[in-house]
Amino acid sequence: MINKKLILSKRPIGVPKKDTWNLIEEELPNLKEGEMLIENHYVSLDPAMRGWINETRSYIKPVAIGEVMRAGTIGKVIDVKGKTSFKKGDFLSGWGGVQKYLISKGEGHYPINPKNDNLPIYIGSLGMPGMTAYFGILEEGKIKEGDVVLISGAAGAVGSLAGQIAKIKGCKVIGIVGGEKKANYIIDELGFDGAIDYKKDNVIKDIKRECPKGIDVYFDNVGGKILDSALIYLRMNARIVICGAISQYNNVKAEGPNNYLSLLVNRATMKGMIVFDYAHKYSEAMKEISNWIDQGKIKSKEDIYYGIENFYETFLRLFNGDKLGKLVLQIKK
Ligand SMILES: NC(=O)c1ccc[n+]([C@@H]2O[C@H](COP(=O)([O-])OP(=O)(O)OC[C@H]3O[C@@H](n4cnc5c(N)ncnc54)[C@H](OP(=O)(O)O)[C@@H]3O)[C@@H](O)[C@H]2O)c1
Structure with missing residues (x-):
């Protein structure tokens, strides 16, 4: 059998170019005792x-x-040899990489519910982004009823879920997004209380308009100028969750916040989080998020594009914002 795999060919400076990666074909070896052949979908x-x-x-x-x-x-799992951790036909979530097949003993993989026809949700709301939103907003943000919660990257995989969880917990939730379509989406479809379009409006003025009494929790996915704007409007004992800083990922030097003295004045905390630190509690989060989805309290959106050959163009959508919800590349139909 022939595998197609995407190899890192050079380290990019700035936005990756197409030749950052190389798609190659390679014959798969025969399975050895205890190994499985996994077909990535x-x-x-x-x-x-x-x-x-x-x-x-x-x-x-x-x-x-x-x-x-x-x-x-x-x-x-499409083939096994001998005694293996999972059986033929099992669907697994794991670190399979950008490739059509992999041979594995099951390390870094766990079984998912095969009855669920929406498999991509296991890399979205029931996967790493879902876990990030759940623990980020509840345990790091320590939200409580009545809090004013501001979320950047609010129409994305993590932000959209963090905002919906904050709504369930009785907070006032404002999202920052790029474009009118996303602003309407988070209000009309996801139930946010307000939206700020950072591509069109003046973010500083708009935060003041949407959060006139200030912010209790800022859940930051983007960093840069938007983080700096949010810092201006902190309330006493505010919590800032540094979940990500996508506006800085392609910069050679990250832009730091100027308005950090607002932390001092408002006795606020700003803390980074990494979802893997909560791995021992993922099953708890998966159960609760699944229940909320079943009860119609959370909407999960996966934006799916097809073809391993289209990895590069699809990947860039993360940075140009041309997608809604969780970005997924389907490589098997
Ligand atoms: N700490 C952790 O453990 C952890 C785990 C998972 C994810 N994260 C972080 O969480 C953040 C969100 O991840 P995600 O998977 O949910 O991605 P995502 O929000 O689904 O996709 C990225 C979004 O970022 C926005 N964006 C891109 N460039 C931007 C810029 N220059 N300024 C402002 N917004 C920009 C775009 O939305 P617009 O169209 O609205 O601009 C884009 O759709 C990322 O920073 C990621 O690194 C952290």
Whole structure:
């Protein structure tokens, strides 16, 4: 059998170019005792992938040149040899990488519900972004009823879920998004109380308009100028959750906040989070998010594009914003 895999070919400076990766074909070896052949169906496209291809280590080691591009996946076990961790036909979520097949003993993979016809949800609201939103807003943001919660990247995988959870908990929730379509989406479809279009409006003035009494929790997915604007309007004891900073990922030097003295004045805290620190509690979050989805309290949106050959153009959608909800690349129909 022939595998198609996306190899990191060079380290980008700025926005990755198409030749950052190389799609190659390779014959798969025969399975050895205890190994499984997994066919990847869906690849998760995450902003973090941009950080993983930098030279420097962040919270996880960089993808090496010549290595398969790291990515979360949903795959199906299509062959096994001997005694294996999972059986033929099982659907697994794991770190399968951007490739059509992989041979594995099951490390980094866990089984998902095969009855669910919406498999991509396991790399979205019931996967890493869902876990990030859940623990980020509840445990790091420590939201309570009546809080004013501001969320950037609000129409994305993490932000859209964090906002909906904050609504369930009785907060007033304002989202920051790029474009009118997304602004309408988070209010009309997701039930946010207000939206700020950072591409059109003056973010500083709009935060004042939408949060006249200030912000209790700012859940930040984008960093840069938007973070700096939010800092101006903190309330006493506000919590800022640094979940991500996508506006900075393609910059050689990250732009830091100027208005940090607002933390001092307002006795506020600003704290970074990494979802993996909550791995021991994922099952708790999955159960609760599933219940909320079943009860119609949370809407989960996956934006799916097809073809491993289209990885690059699809990946760029994370940065140009041309997508809604969780970005997924389907590689098997
Ligand atoms: N800490 C953790 O453990 C953890 C785990 C998962 C994700 N994250 C972080 O959480 C954030 C959101 O991730 P996600 O998977 O949910 O991605 P996403 O929000 O689904 O996709 C990225 C979105 O970012 C917005 N964006 C892109 N460039 C921007 C810019 N220059 N300024 C403002 N917004 C910009 C775009 O939306 P618009 O059209 O609205 O601009 C785009 O759709 C990322 O920063 C990611 O790195 C952190």
